[in-house]
Structure formats: C-alpha cells, structure tokens
Amino acid sequence: MDIPHQRLVYFQVTVEAGSIRRAAARLNIAPSAVSRQIGLLEEAMAASLIERTRDGVQPTRVGEMLLDYILQREKLDQHLGERLDAYQRLETGEIRLIIGEGFVGDIINSPLRAFRKQYPGITLKVDTGSMQSIIDSVIEDEADIGLMYHERVHPQLRFWHSSPQPLVAIMSPEHPLASEAHALTLEEVSQHPMALWGPSHGVRQLMDDGFREAGVRPHMVVQTNSMEVLKQAARSELCITLLPAFASARELQEGVLIARDVECASFRQARAHIITRVGRRMPRASLQLLRHLERWIAAFSGPRQEAW
Known part of the structure; x- marks a missing residue:
C-alpha cells in the first residue's frame, strides 16, 4: 500500500498521546487535521484504527497491526541508515576484481594487503582470466575493476592507469x-x-x-x-x-x-592497465582500491633493479 508517511506519524502520535487533542498539541496542528488524516488512513485500510474509551483512544486490532508495521519500518529505516553510514565510511562492502594471472604473484602481498589492513570490513572478490575475459567481465559489470596486459584502447573501457611493462x-x-x-x-x-x-x-x-x-x-x-x-x-x-x-x-x-x-x-611498447567500464560510477571503496593499485603498478615502471 502507498500510505503517506505523514499519516502514519499522526496515527502513531495519537496512540502514544492517548487522544487526538493531545496528539495535535504535540504536532502543533489543529485536532481536525489529525482526525482528517486518521480518517483517510482508515479509508485506505478499510478498517477502524482507533476506538474511544473513557481513558482516551486505543488502537483496534487492525490499529495494533498498523502500529507494529510502523515500528518495524522504523527499525528497517534505522538499520538501512546504519548500513549506509558504514558503507560511506568504507567499513563494509564488496569489490570485484578480475586480473591477468601475471599480476597474482605480488598483488596479494602488496596493494591488496595494504588495502585490507586499512579497510578490514571490505570484502575483495578476486578472479583471474584471459585478456578477453577481463574485458568482457568489466564491460558486463561482472567485475568492478580489471587489471590486464598489452591491450591499448577499447571504446567501452576507461583506462585509469597505464604503465610501460616491456x-x-x-x-x-x-x-x-x-x-x-x-x-x-x-x-x-x-x-x-x-x-x-x-x-x-x-x-x-x-x-x-x-x-x-x-x-x-x-x-x-x-x-x-x-x-x-x-x-x-x-x-x-x-x-x-x-x-x-x-x-x-x-x-x-x-x-x-x-x-x-x-x-x-x-x-x-607493451603496457599494463587498470580498467573500469566507461560510465560506471565508482563507490568510494573502489576508488580507494584504484589508488592502491595505481601506486603499486607504477612502481614497476621505474628503473629496473640490477639483479633483473
């Protein structure tokens, strides 16, 4: 049912206050406005929601059902708010990463380890694939970020970072x-x-x-x-x-x-690339992981060690 939130508030306050007049005082509106909104709510529910007694108003059986619904909805709203807040603080979430097998050897011990240490609540899903499967996974949104080697351009890919890797x-x-x-x-x-x-x-x-x-x-x-x-x-x-x-x-x-x-x-001329799909909006956690990966892969494009 599409019930305006304001009507639910008027009903809840009326039950808590014990009378329409006291509810109106709390809401700083006329009692007639409260009665009208409760009447519209009863019309939508096709049932009486309150009954008058010598001690004030009390919810009917249907009113109790609606009151329980309101309380459950408040809990869900609070839970959603807490989850969103944790997500924005990078405490929760999942990032799907697909990489060429050549990246596996060092990526776990370097950028992913550093990222997990900084954001322990983020789950990383890491798969490997060929260059074509990496491209397909990123384009089809089966992966958030891809790391691949050799490919230079693609109309549906955004190249966040490319470094020379002969x-x-x-x-x-x-x-x-x-x-x-x-x-x-x-x-x-x-x-x-x-x-x-x-x-x-x-x-x-x-x-x-x-x-x-x-x-x-x-x-x-x-x-x-x-x-x-x-x-x-x-x-x-x-x-x-x-x-x-x-x-x-x-x-x-x-x-x-x-x-x-x-x-x-x-x-x-071969290069390694960090890619996402063109037009994809990146959550804050994914952006932070991109920064870790950029710093890591850029380190390999510097002067090579003598032992190499």
Whole structure:
C-alpha cells in the first residue's frame, strides 16, 4: 500500500498521546487535521484504527497491526541508515576484481594487503582470466575493476592507469644467455628452447607479433596456460620464457630468475592497465582500491633493479 508517511506519524502520535487533542498539541496542528488524516488512513485500510474509551483512544486490532508495521519500518529505516553510514565510511562492502594471472604473484602481498589492513570490513572478490575475459567481465559489470596486459584502447573501457611493462626474457641465472649484457635479439632467443603461453593468451599474441615481424620462429617446447609452469620451466634451466618483469617480481628479487631485455619494439611498447567500464560510477571503496593499485603498478615502471 502507498500510505503517506505523514499519516502514519499522526496515527502513531495519537496512540502514544492517548487522544487526538493531545496528539495535535504535540504536532502543533489543529485536532481536525489529525482526525482528517486518521480518517483517510482508515479509508485506505478499510478498517477502524482507533476506538474511544473513557481513558482516551486505543488502537483496534487492525490499529495494533498498523502500529507494529510502523515500528518495524522504523527499525528497517534505522538499520538501512546504519548500513549506509558504514558503507560511506568504507567499513563494509564488496569489490570485484578480475586480473591477468601475471599480476597474482605480488598483488596479494602488496596493494591488496595494504588495502585490507586499512579497510578490514571490505570484502575483495578476486578472479583471474584471459585478456578477453577481463574485458568482457568489466564491460558486463561482472567485475568492478580489471587489471590486464598489452591491450591499448577499447571504446567501452576507461583506462585509469597505464604503465610501460616491456616483455622480457625470463631465465635461470645458469642459462647460457644469462651472462649476455646486451639486449637479446629475437634471433638469439629463438635458438633456445622456450616455454610459452597458449595461443589465446594476450602475452602470447604479443610475442607472436614480435617474432613474425622479425621473421623468425620461436623454438617452443612447452605450451601452457599456467604462470607457475612457465616460471618453473625457466627455473629448471629447461627453457626461456617471455613475461613482463612484474609477473616474476618475487623470483627476480630473490635471484632465482633473471630478466634480460629483448630487442623488439612491440615488446617495449607493451603496457599494463587498470580498467573500469566507461560510465560506471565508482563507490568510494573502489576508488580507494584504484589508488592502491595505481601506486603499486607504477612502481614497476621505474628503473629496473640490477639483479633483473
């Protein structure tokens, strides 16, 4: 039923005051106005709501039902207000994040850990996907924020931050090419066994374009959809792999893997992006997470460490 809130207030105050005259005094209006509003309320309910006794007015059975409804509504309004207040203070809420697998290695221990420490009431839902699935999830509002690699433009995406993340050769320190100080050519890289992403992966597509332009073919011996397989293959000295440095940040810092620049223009132009859907209004919590992610990803675009 569409009952004006004012009529409910007049009825509640009348029951609490015990008479229409005392209710009118509390509301600072004429008693006739209170009677008229209660009459309209009774008409809408198709039932009497109050009855007069020697001690004043009392609610009928239907009036008691309506009074209970009013009290429950007040509790719901209060609860909603408290939830909204907590949401605005970033104490509650959920953020859905979809990222490329290469971001997984460091994102939990860096920006997400810092964000959770600052906003412990926010729930983070984190999924991984290919470049296309990341784009689709963000466009279709299945995810609030996406992190992806390589893609440069898209009419339905807002690029909040993009940082240069060149594709580099990742290998064991014991690999024959590890001692080379110069940027490796694709011809040099192609002469060694390689572990590579499957053909639908964005990094693989970037790599295929680079090798095609150079007129050479990679010597692929391992093909996988697993970041861990790529890194383990490189650590075992079995293969070289091609990844952005941030995908192996921990292993590079620990020295179990090293990175070598590759002489390829398209590799050097690759970027990592933080994206949302064009036109999507971002809640305060999501905006704060975007800031954490921007600072984190920007750190990888600075000068590379000597160990890399």
